[in-house]
Amino acid sequence: xxxxxxxxxxxxxxxxxxxxxxxxxxxxxxxxxxxxxxxxxxxxxxxxxxxxxxxxxxxxxxxxxxxxxxxxxxxxxxxxxxxxxxxxxxxxxxxxxxxxxxxxxxxxxxxxxxxxxxxxxxxxxxxxxxxxxxxxxxxxxxxxxxxxxxxxxxxxxxxxxxxxxxxxxxxxxxxxxxxxxxxxxxxxxxxxxxxxxxxxxxxxxxxxxxxxxxxxxxxxxxxxxxxxxxxxxxxxxxxxxxxxxxxxxxxxxxxxxxxxxxxxxxxxxxxxxxxxxxxxxxxxxxxxxxxxxxxxxxxxxxxxxxxxxxxxxxxxxxxxxxxxxxxxxxxxxxxxxxxxxxxxxxxxxxxxxxxxxxxxxxxxxxxxxxxxxxxxxxxxxxxxxxxxxxxxxxxxxxxxxxxxxxxxxxxxxxxxxxxxxxxxxxxxxxxxxxxxxxxxxxxxxxxxxxxxxxxxxxxxxxxxxxxxxxxxxxxxxxxxxxxxxxxxxxxxxxxxxxxxxxxxxxxxxxxxxxxxxxxxxxxxxxxxxxxxxxxxxxxxxxxxxxxxxxxxxxxxxxxxxxxxxxxxxxxxxxxxxxxxxxxxxxxxxxxxxxxxxxxxxxxxxxxxxxxxxxxxxxxxxxxxxxxxxxxxxxxxxxxxxxxxxxx
RNA sequence: GCCAGUGUAGCUCAGAGGUAGAGUACUUCCUUGGUAAGGAAGGGGUCAUGGGUUCAAUUCCCAUCACCGGCUCCA
Numbered sequence: 001x002x003x004x005x006x007x008x009x010x011x012x013x014x015x016x017x018x019x020x021x022x023x024x025x026x027x028x029x030x031x032x033x034x035x036x037x038x039x040x041x042x043x044x045x046x047x048x049x050x051x052x053x054x055x056x057x058x059x060x061x062x063x064x065x066x067x068x069x070x071x072x073x074x075x076x077x078x079x080x081x082x083x084x085x086x087x088x089x090x091x092x093x094x095x096x097x098x099x100x101x102x103x104x105x106x107x108x109x110x111x112x113x114x115x116x117x118x119x120x121x122x123x124x125x126x127x128x129x130x131x132x133x134x135x136x137x138x139x140x141x142x143x144x145x146x147x148x149x150x151x152x153x154x155x156x157x158x159x160x161x162x163x164x165x166x167x168x169x170x171x172x173x174x175x176x177x178x179x180x181x182x183x184x185x186x187x188x189x190x191x192x193x194x195x196x197x198x199x200x201x202x203x204x205x206x207x208x209x210x211x212x213x214x215x216x217x218x219x220x221x222x223x224x225x226x227x228x229x230x231x232x233x234x235x236x237x238x239x240x241x242x243x244x245x246x247x248x249x250x251x252x253x254x255x256x257x258x259x260x261x262x263x264x265x266x267x268x269x270x271x272x273x274x275x276x277x278x279x280x281x282x283x284x285x286x287x288x289x290x291x292x293x294x295x296x297x298x299x300x301x302x303x304x305x306x307x308x309x310x311x312x313x314x315x316x317x318x319x320x321x322x323x324x325x326x327x328x329x330x331x332x333x334x335x336x337x338x339x340x341x342x343x344x345x346x347x348x349x350x351x352x353x354x355x356x357x358x359x360x361x362x363x364x365x366x367x368x369x370x371x372x373x374x375x376x377x378x379x380x381x382x383x384x385x386x387x388x389x390x391x392x393x394x395x396x397x398x399x400x401x402x403x404x405x406x407x408x409x410x411x412x413x414x415x416x417x418x419x420x421x422x423x424x425x426x427x428x429x430x431x432x433x434x435x436x437x438x439x440x441x442x443x444x445x446x447x448x449x450x451x452x453x454x455x456x457x458x459x460x461x462x463x464x465x466x467x468x469x470x471x472x473x474x475x476x477x478x479x480x481x482x483x484x485x486x487x488x489x490x491x492x493x494x495x496x497x498x499x500x501x502x503x504x505x506x507x508x509x510x511x512x513x514x515x516x517x518x519x520x521x522x523x524x525x526x527x528x529x530x531x532x533x534x535x536x537x538x539x540x541x542x543x544x545x546x547x548x549x550x551x552x553x554x555x556x557x558x559x560x561x562x563x564x565x566x567x568x569x570x571x572x573x574x575x576x577x578x579x580x581x582x583x584x585x586x587x588x589x590x591x592x593x594x595x596x597x598x599x600x601x602x603x604x605x606x607x608x609x610x611x612x613x614x615x616x617x618x619x620x621x622x623x624x625x626x627x628x629x630x631x632x633x634x635x636x637x638x639x640x641x642x643x644x645x646x647x
Numbered sequence: 648g649c650c651a652g653u654g655u656a657g658c659u660c661a662g663a664g665g666u667a668g669a670g671u672a673c674u675u676c677c678u679u680g681g682u683a684a685g686g687a688a689g690g691g692g693u694c695a696u697g698g699g700u701u702c703a704a705u706u707c708c709c710a711u712c713a714c715c716g717g718c719u720c721c722a
Binding site: 103112113114115198199200201202203204207208209213214215216218244248249255257261307308309312313316334335337364366368369370371372373374378467468469486518552554555556557582583584585586587588589590591592593594600602604605606614616621622 | 648649650651652658678679680681682683684685695712713714715716717718719720721722
């Protein structure tokens with residue numbers, strides 16, 4: 001007999017060799033029907049794997065990530081089985097579970113899979129699922145594994161096996177399909193009730209663009225049809241928040257083929273919104289001792305040779321700009337740091353002058369690969385809310401912390417709750433990717449980790465994600481459909497000061513090298529506005545939104561009074577317009593609600609006579625009648641409240 | 648850059664090898680209203696661009712461009 005300990009601490013005795021499924025069944029038949037995988041001493045394993053020693057176990061159901069993971073991983077095998085049946089010549093790559101569903105990378109050889117073929121594959125999967133096929137696990141030697149796949153003619157699997165250690169290799173067989181796999185899997189396929197193959201994409205074998213591109217088939221499965229419907233419904237809803245759609249609807253920004261790919265045009269309302277964001281940040285920065293600077297959009301090529309950017313990115317940039325002078329070349333600036341370094345160098349700096357904080361909303365241009373462009377989140381011309389802090393080494397951590405404070409303050413004011421602080425370190429196995437000494441890298445990485453800890457940030461560490469010149473702390477957020485984007489970024493840099501020969505005179509009257517912090521709380525105005533749109537669904541905070549108030553005259557007879565109301569509001573810095581179209585009040589309300597105008601003021605005979613307005617608030621309906629001044633006062637109180645969130 | 652898909656009116660989208668459609672927006676007229684769509688008439692398209700097949704191409708084929716979903720990349 002062995003002792004099985006449950007998450008609540010209770011202990012039960014079972015025969016050695018008992019499976020997770022048996023344990024679930026001994027508790028209740030319902031649980032046995034719902035359980036998908038089992039955690040044994042922290043490791044997730046198959047439900048039918050025998051447990052032969054005392055263990056802590058946890059039974060995972062659909063609501064547990066581990067349960068869904070096993071479910072989707074098993075579904076990817078089901079997909080592979082169906083593919084093998086329908087396309088006997090297909091070669092298999094890898095097929096993991098992902099955050100939402102699973103995929104399988106396969107090589108169809110000459111065949112090019114189209115979406116029209118997916119329903120047949122889904123049907124075959126469903127057919128197999130209903131057969132209640134079981135997953136059978138088997139240990140194999142490396143030699144046997146290689147032999148199996150060599151005979152079958154699956155070169156990708158052979159390559160994977162080559163990298164594995166003998167003695168750790170397992171096969172899982174499902175129906176007629178056997179796969180190299182670590183597991184864990186469902187007991188059988190009968191729980192897979194709803195299947196949707198969602199997308200076909202190309203994906204390089206092992207993520208390396210020098211390798212062959214395989215066909216990746218994405219899918220998602222559920223234990224109930226209802227859950228699939230809900231999922232698809234949720235995706236539809238998310239698409240409605242897409243910033244590209246809302247940006248068009250609300251006339252915030254546009255693109256023109258004639259101007260060029262990835263070069264956004266800010267329309268009047270979008271520009272006004274962006275300007276307010278910029279002014280908001282400028283004010284915050286001013287109070288934190290930053291000074292605004294302005295630098296040109298181009299710089300001599302040598303500037304970027306000095307910075308090291310030319311060697312790294314020169315080939316993938318907008319081509320240098322030539323001038324009438326032979327040999328003279330300028331680059332559209334891809335970042336602002338070299339210009340700011342030159343500002344630092346305009347005069348000798350004393351240790352007493354530091355930290356020097358130079359800020360600029362700097363337009364930069366990067367020739368991103370065409371396939372990478374995406375709405376406002378990935379563009380070729382954008383504006384960084386950039387600043388560079390030049391400080392003494394002993395000031396570094398303190399300065400870094402202060403930047404974190406600014407980022408957090410901004411996120412709080414704009415009600416951004418859902419973000420992850422990511423510490424990006426260099427990849428120690430690939431040091432030639434980076435410039436700068438190991439010593440400086442170590443110092444910089446330590447400073448970031450300590451500062452983040454000091455501010456109590458919950459962080460995830462990603463190795464290999466650092467910039468080529470230094471480690472960074474990024475604030476990552478998700479868009480409407482769950483893609484991750486980097487917004488705010490803070491980066492420590494020992495390299496540029498060295499390359500530009502930046503110095504200050506210390507208290508010892510000797511020359512010293514300052515440390516530099518690059519930082520952009522928004523990241524870029526473009527990306528920030530995009531993510532803000534998706535987070536708010538276009539219902540921006542009152543202080544920020546382009547049109548705050550619509551005055552709706554009940555009929556044309558009250559247009560003059562409506563204009564008078566609008567003027568009173570504008571005198572109090574409230575952005576109002578009159579909807580004087582010849583339409584019914586119902587239609588004006590509907591359309592202005594759809595335009596996400598926060599306040600609608602209905603004015604008719606009664607209001608005009610009493611010098612009042614009938615207030616309607618977005619999403620809340622009729623708020624009653626009050627004088628225009630009264631409304632303006634309440635309105636401005638609301639705005640001020642939004643802008644005075646304490647640190 | 649690579650793989651797959653899409654491109655028809657300002658917007659959202661039908662359509663078919665033989666004279667181009669709807670809803671909405673826009674213009675004009677009627678209506679002058681009380682909290683999410685009042686009524687009528689009218690204007691508006693080189694069917695992304697360039698080639699090819701065909702008696703005939705917006706429709707079929709090829710190329711290019713842009714957009715969309717991924718991969719790679721992201722100073």
